[in-house]
């Protein structure tokens with residue numbers, strides 16, 4: 084299967100789904116990690132072009148650890164909007180990648196880019212299957228809408244600070260080490276978060292969030308998902324079936 088994990092910035096996919104993507108890679112699935120932006124605002128040291136180049140290389144190195152590919156969707160930080168040209172751009176990307184499963188940002192999250200990504204990807208999954216919907220490039224419309232999954236928001240809380248419970252949790256205890264190694268590829272971000280957010284525990288923070296998510300499902304380390312099953316999106320539990328032995332409730 085082809086699986087596209089599409090999130091806003093370099094490192095979001097690793098923080099929220101790195102362990103699950105590593106499991107899927109172990110199972111032989113073909114994975115593309117798409118970041119909407121190249122993280123052009125994520126530095127107080129480098130200019131936008133320089134930091135984008137650095138972060139694209141970091142994202143590619145992270146993806147390579149599980150045999151995945153990284154793609155930049157061509158957006159800029161704090162400039163992802165749910166508008167007509169952007170939806171056509173994301174649609175074109177989906178028609179090119181042709182995933183059976185799409186995993187994306189939570190509908191409610193702390194940052195505008197995350198929420199706009201969620202909406203754009205949700206709607207582009209539908210639009211990609213509509214023959215009369217025009218998108219850049221020569222790629223044919225998708226035959227079916229991909230199965231769509233939302234990740235948890237960052238820190239697993241909504242904007243009121245309340246914990247968001249996922250529909251199901253994947254046990255990533257066996258891939259936590261690779262998840263950490265993937266996130267560690269994003270070296271520029273440790274420096275940035277230290278300066279901007281006063282946070283010098285990049286990897287530890289991710290591990291704590293993953294531990295807390297697992298604890299809520301009765302396991303050591305977990306990543307949460309919610310399938311978008313509203314008509315006409317696929318109702319089949321394709322990701323849950325693929326990862327059946329790692330579903331927290333099956334333990």
Ligand SMILES: [Zn+2]
Pocket residue numbers: 091092095194197
């Ligand atoms: Zn982000």
